Amino acid sequence: MTNHNPQSIYLDYHATTPVDPRVLEAMMPCYKEVFGNPASSQHAHGQAANQLVETARGQVATLLGADPREIIFTSGATESINLALKGVLTAEENRSGHLITTEIEHKAVLDVAQHFERTGGQVTYVPLGLDGVLKPEQVLDAITSSTKLISLQYANNEIGTVQPLPEVAKICRERGILFHCDAAQALPYLDCRLATIGADLVSISSHKSYGPKGIGALFARRKQPRVRLEAQIEGGGQERGLRSGTLNVPGIVGLGKACELLTTECQADGVRISALRDRLLAHLEEKLPGLVLNGSRENRLPNNINVSLPGVSAAKWLAGLTTVSCSAGSACSNPSSGDGSYVVQGLGKFQSAITVEEARSRAQGSIRLGLGRFTTEEEIDLAQKDLVDTAIHLLSRSDSKDSSEEDCSI
Numbered sequence: 008m009t010n011h012n013p014q015s016i017y018l019d020y021h022a023t024t025p026v027d028p029r030v031l032e033a034m035m036p037c038y039k040e041v042f043g044n045p046a047s048s049q050h051a052h053g054q055a056a057n058q059l060v061e062t063a064r065g066q067v068a069t070l071l072g073a074d075p076r077e078i079i080f081t082s083g084a085t086e087s088i089n090l091a092l093k094g095v096l097t098a099e100e101n102r103s104g105h106l107i108t109t110e111i112e113h114k115a116v117l118d119v120a121q122h123f124e125r126t127g128g129q130v131t132y133v134p135l136g137l138d139g140v141l142k143p144e145q146v147l148d149a150i151t152s153s154t155k156l157i158s159l160q161y162a163n164n165e166i167g168t169v170q171p172l173p174e175v176a177k178i179c180r181e182r183g184i185l186f187h188c189d190a191a192q193a194l195p196y197l198d199c200r201l202a203t204i205g206a207d208l209v210s211i212s213s214h215k216s217y218g219p220k221g222i223g224a225l226f227a228r229r230k231q232p233r234v235r236l237e238a239q240i241e242g243g244g245q246e247r248g249l250r251s252g253t254l255n256v257p258g259i260v261g262l263g264k265a266c267e268l269l270t271t272e273c274q275a276d277g278v279r280i281s282a283l284r285d286r287l288l289a290h291l292e293e294k295l296p297g298l299v300l301n302g303s304r305e306n307r308l309p310n311n312i313n314v315s316l317p318g319v320s321a322a323k324w325l326a327g328l329t330t331v332s333c334s335a336g337s338a339c340s341n342p343s344s345g346d347g348s349y350v351v352q353g354l355g356k357f358q359s360a361i362t363v364e365e366a367r368s369r370a371q372g373s374i375r376l377g378l379g380r381f382t383t384e385e386e387i388d389l390a391q392k393d394l395v396d397t398a399i400h401l402l403s404r405s406d407s408k409d410s411s412e413e414d415c416s417i
């Protein structure tokens with residue numbers, strides 16, 4: 008089922024993005040002449056590497072409107088999230104505290120939350136509307152005297168739903184509760200400056216923003232308030248003791264360049280891509296009556312489409328495509344359950360507007376299309392034809408309704 012065809016149209020930018028050629032170019036010297044260890048401050052090779060790292064730190068800080076000293080390089084958003092959440096919650100005074108989050112977070116957040124619960128903490132999952140958007144009043148209602156941290160994604164990786172972070176940040180600030188934001192998906196499109204989102208901790212990932220894989224960063228506020236974190240990886244004391252290990256210089260330089268490009272191009276990218284996205288969605292909705300758009304139509308990343316087509320399982324729809332690389336709503340992390348996307352499933356949960364069956368069927372049928380910087384108009388024209396033809400073919404076959412052998416290996 009794996010598609011090795013490089014001619015295939017890539018519509019899976021939420022899973023990862025290609026490296027921008029300008030990013031790759033910036034990284035190349037790190038594989039050649041600038042190979043020193045940035046911690047070797049006593050000689051020229053180390054100093055040259057360190058200089059590149061500090062330039063990159065500045066580029067990341069500029070995009071976020073942060074102080075460079077507030078940026079900690081990690082191996083990606085998963086590690087940043089672990090450092091942010093565990094870094095706060097493993098402190099003596101927080102261990103039996105309370106964490107607030109939602110059920111549609113990335114697994115990195117959900118798994119840390121579960122671990123926290125098993126080890127004496129308390130977790131509240133704020134209910135979401137059918138459109139996946141959280142209401143700040145619901146966060147307010149969930150707060151208790153022991154709430155230590157609130158963790159929310161800025162934008163969802165499956166349904167692209169954008170959360171009202173500034174309102175939540177204000178609530179947190181007024182009550183002295185720390186606020187972590189998972190901005191992995193938001194970074195290439197939304198205003199992630201701290202002055203806007205107001206978070207105390209922000210996790211970002213390079214490979215979702217046209218940088219290389221295996222590198223990310225955590226912003227941790229230094230003052231008002233100063234966030235205290237317990238290091239999760241100990242050793243040589245790099246990154247001010249918060250993340251030991253020899254720095255991934257090429258990765259850091261790549262992330263820095265990717266952030267620099269976003270600082271100037273993010274807005275124009277979003278405008279162009281949302282026009283393509285809107286065209287693709289309008290076409291699908293016109294040709295496939297009954298198509299359900301999962302998530303909010305308005306509060307949505309400009310590059311995201313997530314749809315379910317009643318009577319068509321996501322697995323079969325994807326398997327039938329000949330020219331498009333895209334994903335089911337989720338990576339099907341629990342194939343045995345066959346429930347499909349936990350994100351789409353999570354939306355119907357607190358609403359009487361939708362039955363459990365309907366929520367399950369949407370979750371099983373959801374496919375995600377993610378556009379990006381290198382998506383062209385021609386690609387969208389070809390993709391929409393493939394998507395529509397495949398769906399119509401499946402609808403015309405009676406066995407297409409049988410979703411009992413849901414195949415999650417795709």
Ligand SMILES: *Cc1c(COP(=O)(O)O)cnc(C)c1O
Pocket residue numbers: 021082083084085086113115160162163164189190191192211212213214215222223
């Ligand atoms: C991809 C992603 C992550 C994890 O990022 P990695 O750098 O791959 O570890 C976390 N949160 C969201 C919302 C993501 O999309």
